[in-house]
Amino acid sequence: MxxxxxxxxxxxxxxxxxxxxxxxxxxxxxxxxxxxxxxxVHQLWWTNRQARHDAAREVQALEREWKAPGAADAPSTDPGEGGNGGEGDGGDDSGGAQNPSSRERQTTVNSAQSGPRWSQAYAILTVPRLSLRVPVAEGVSKPNVLNKGYVGHYKGTQQPGQAGNFALAGHRNTHGEPFRYINRLRRGDTITVETKTALYTYVVDKTLPQTSARDSGVIHSVPRSTVRPSYGYSEPGYYITLTTCTPEYTSKYRLAVWGKLRSMRPR
Known part of the structure; x- marks a missing residue:
């Protein structure tokens, strides 16, 4: 026992x-x-801090590069004024009211002939409502463009001021998250794009709150969703498209904001 x-x-x-x-x-x-x-912490804080710092430095570098002492500002021209153009407020789906002058078209042609190199920052995007001012680079590569806090230009879409669709992508979360709040943009808000040769002003016209990540129609020359065809345009014009992921902290769907060109001002 x-x-x-x-x-x-x-x-x-x-x-x-x-x-x-x-x-x-x-x-x-x-x-x-x-x-x-x-x-x-690294994803939500450090990548934002680093990317925003690098993007701001790139904006300053572009501004220094473009600075021309003694150069006079050219008058702004509204594509909807004079000739056979109508009002420039984008009241219908037609972009036909936007007809740049011959001088402006030549400025755009000259800019297009010396196109940007892959992953090179060549323009500055400014969105006053969002207090946003970031570089635009060629391509939408994550490591070479988007993760630097830049906005990327979709290959195959038009350049600023050209007839068609100037389509851009940007992160909504992390790495500077430049497009985090583009859902707050409203019709009539302005978007400006500066290049070495000109300043282009677009006006926000429409928003597509959510669509498939594979909905390529939103960046077509005449942008229209292939998933939700009631969203988009039916006539050629001078468009800008901003795209990002939605909902926040996911990449399941895409959000798109469209605008129309209002004016071009040669530098």
Whole structure:
């Protein structure tokens, strides 16, 4: 018969092993938690800080490059004024009211002939409502463009001021998140695009709140959703498109904001 109160060595060893296993498991969980926390901080804070800093420096570099001492400002021209153009407020789906002058068309042609190199920042996008001012680079590569806090120009779409669709992409979250709040844009808000040769002013016209990530129609020359055909245009014009992911912190769907060219001013 076993005496009461006596604990055998085997029992003590099992209990000690159990305590060591629990302690080791707790250490692993704490370490994993710290690593995950650091990853979250890196993604949500550090990448934004670094990308915004780099994007601001690139904007300053472009401004210095374009600065021309003593150059006079050219008068602004509204594509909807004079000739056979109508009102420039984008009241219907037609872009035909936007007919740049021959001088403006020549400015655009000259700019297009010396197109930007891949991943090169060559323009500055400004959205006053969002207090946004970021560089525009050629292409939508994540490591070479978007993750730098830049806005990327879709290959195959038009350049600023050209007839068709000047289509852009930008991160909604992390890496500077330049397009985080484009859902706040409203009809009539202005968007400006500066290049070495001209300043282009677009006016926000329509928003597509959500569509498939594969809805390529939103960046066509005449933008119209292939998933939700009631959103978009039916006539050629001078358009700008801003695209980003939605909802926030996911990449499941796309959000698009469209605008129409209102004026061009040669530098």
């Amino acid at each position: 076993r005496a009461p109160g006596i604990v055998h060595h085997g029992t003590r060893r099992r209990r000690a092993a159990y305590r060591r296993a629990v302690w080791s498991g707790a250490e692993v969980l704490v370490t994993a938690g710290v690593v995950l926390l650091l990853l979250v």
